[in-house]
Amino acid sequence: MIREDFKEILRLVRPGSRVLDVGCGEGVLLDLLTREKQVDGRGLEISAAGVAACMSRGLSVVQGDADLDLDHFPDRSFDYAILSQTLQATRQPRHVLDELLRIADRAVVSFPNFGHWRVRWSLLHRGRMPETEALPLPWWSTPNIHLCTLADFLALTEDLGVRIDACAAFAGIGPARQIDPTKAIENWRAESCLFMLSRNPPPVQGATRTEPPATSGDLFDG
Template identity: 55%
Template sequence: MSAASADALAPAGLPEEPGLTAARADHRVVLGLVEAGARVLDVGCGDGSLLALLRDRRGVDGRGIELSREGVNACLAHGLPVIQGDADTDLADYPDDAFDYVILSQTIQATRHPKVVLEHLLRIGRRAIVSFPNFGHWRVRAELMVRGRMPVTEYLPDTWYETPNIHHCTIRDFVGLCHLVGARIERASALDAAGEPMRFALPWWIWNLVGAQGVFLLRRG
């Protein structure tokens, strides 16, 4: 289904597997989207928690790229093959179709050129998985409208002067970007403030209002 024509999508739910309660909500959704044994690149992989989850639960051939030296060291300490790199500059070095999935988890809003980064994800991988905090959530809107201040929430935890986020976007903004780059949306999910996927196929504007996070499975159009 193309982003241009999609008014609603059946949500990507959480996998029914034991022992996942400690995993981050968006990580559990991503786990349900990745096939066993796939080649995976996790861009902005942080401490490697998602990569480790995919390795342990799906047996993926996983690689990671992480900007911070602390994150790289944490990954290496857990036996994860991760290199230090910048999504804005280093993705251009990867060949086409090098991976089955390229994942950008809670990172696109911190990149300098989100459109270019998304285009590289779709070029490098057969599919791309992108998750991000939704700046259109009603609590964010209320914070701006009522208090007149940049919001601090569970999914946007940093103050405006400390946040790494430089391109806040909403779910509808991201759908528009998918349309712009010609990406096809295969699966999508909005997670509520409790981290639970919304269980019904709803119009984008409702997801945009009540979804605290978005998770999208994409492929080239």
């Protein structure tokens, strides 16, 4: 069964694109994009077990840390850089997001929304860190070290001066719901959020895309 956020990413990514999946885990999303959208896909994964699982699928993945190793990629190496449910586990989320938009034309980022009403209720009613479908692990074992709300993330995009091209919200097992992230009610309703971001003006229709620099020296060479 395909995760709803993966379905939304599949909808957003154009066929034949160059894609980097950062924090790709066992390669489920990257494999899906390769099969369904024929992307030229690469992955960056911190765990050796995840890299091994990706390689068993025939995917091009290297072991690396998003906080440290995105610096090795040349500018505009990819059409899309994807960070799915990983931003909150990075040590430097602002730097990571900035790097995604340096190495790719568009960044697709999803994360659990700490402003969801169930999270607020858990803190108010129980006085304890919440455990929800989007945040299932107890505070002492979770990899999530920089949790944020939808409003927090929106403020970060403004601080970085990036454009929001699309935004979807998820709750439970329901499908993606396209939203206006500036509406305060969405910070209560969305259990998790997905943004597609860009820094450059949208391309002129029919214009030829300038190719990025050669990838000599990046993590996949050699």
